[in-house]
Amino acid sequence: MSIEEPASAERRMDEKSRIQSIGKMREILGCFSTVDRHLSLAEIASRAGLPRPTAHRMVSSLREIGFIEQNARNGSYSLGIGLFELGSLALANMDLLREAKPYMDRLSRLAGESAHLGVFNGYQVIVVEREEPGDRPTRGLQPSEASPAYCTGVGKATLAFQRPEVIARVIDGGLKPYTNKTITKAEALKEDLAAIRKRGYAIDDCEHEIWVRCVAAPIRNASGAVFAALSVTGAADRMTDKKLSDLAPLVVQTADTISRQIGFQPQG
Structure with missing residues (x-):
């Protein structure tokens, strides 16, 4: 030995x-x-x-x-x-950011509105990229800005697919009313999140900013977990109910494409 x-x-x-x-x-x-x-x-x-x-x-x-x-x-x-x-450097080198940018650019041009990419941090969503269709003045969330998970499109699109304990933690942190349309009751939020899971996309109806509406869809990583979301966001007077309905399939399709690009493989 x-x-x-x-x-x-x-x-x-x-x-x-x-x-x-x-x-x-x-x-x-x-x-x-x-x-x-x-x-x-x-x-x-x-x-x-x-x-x-x-x-x-x-x-x-x-x-x-x-x-x-x-x-x-x-x-x-x-x-x-x-x-x-260090986090900013990590975000800049994420596969998600690299893969998503061309699809975000296309989505923004097709929709004629801004596209946002947000990553869920367990409590909030951090906007990591934004694409604009042209010279229109920017409104709403900016890159590196943290936004509430319970009253924004990218936030609800990620929160809806988290474990019950994660949703409970966000609710326990408080549902501050940003506008008169913000969902501030726990049960009402849970019902909204259930509807998002069923239809596959989220709607922010002036819940975070009174002049902004958006439609957002979840992005999954290689293991299938929802960790980010993609949205189309615009002024409330342009984002009519019909436009939101028409854009929803395009946003879902783009988010699904990004998910596959970063390794997600749907079953069946």
């Missing part, structure tokens, strides 16, 4: 320690959300399941690389700009 050399054993221990540290840092970053933007060290330690000294050491390391920031007034912590910069 051979005895492992001390240097080799030490390297393996160092590698194991680094992996464990990365895992702990990931747990700490996962403590934050759009609802819990600011946390104390005690809250971080409790949520991450770490001893307070360990949590403090990890938080200090994350602060050094800009992934966490500390409020000088009350000592609370929040996610840092370094994560935003």
Whole structure:
């Protein structure tokens, strides 16, 4: 039986320690959300399941690389700009963004309205791309803008296909009324999401912005999970009921095409 050399054993221990540290840092970053933007060290330690000294050491390391920031007034912590910069780079290199752009451009030109691409982050939808049909002034969501999942087209098109606990979490976060058409009752929202699942697309009827209507469809990844959505958005006076109805099949078809381009394979 051979005895492992001390240097080799030490390297393996160092590698194991680094992996464990990365895992702990990931747990700490996962403590934050759009609802819990600011946390104390005690809250971080409790949520991450770490001893307070360990949590403090990890938080200090994350602060050094800009992934966490500390409020000088009350000592609370929040996610840092370094994560935003890294996330923006990741989004720019996503297969979704590369594959979707030409289809979004075509959809926008055919519809004569703007097309939005949004990615669900577990609470909200982040708009990662927007295409315009021409020189028309832009209205509505802009790239990198976060939008509510319960009252926008891209938001509802993704939220409708999430697990019940994810839908419950969004509802528990509050259904703020952005307009007089925003759905603010949990049961009414659940009924709307059920209708979206049945017909395959979502409608935003001036629910987030009073002058905007849109139709949106879900995008699936290679495993079949809905993680993003595509919409056609326009001014309410142009987006009539008939136009929304006419555009819905085109939006669904485009979203399905993008899904297949990034690896989704429908069954049957």
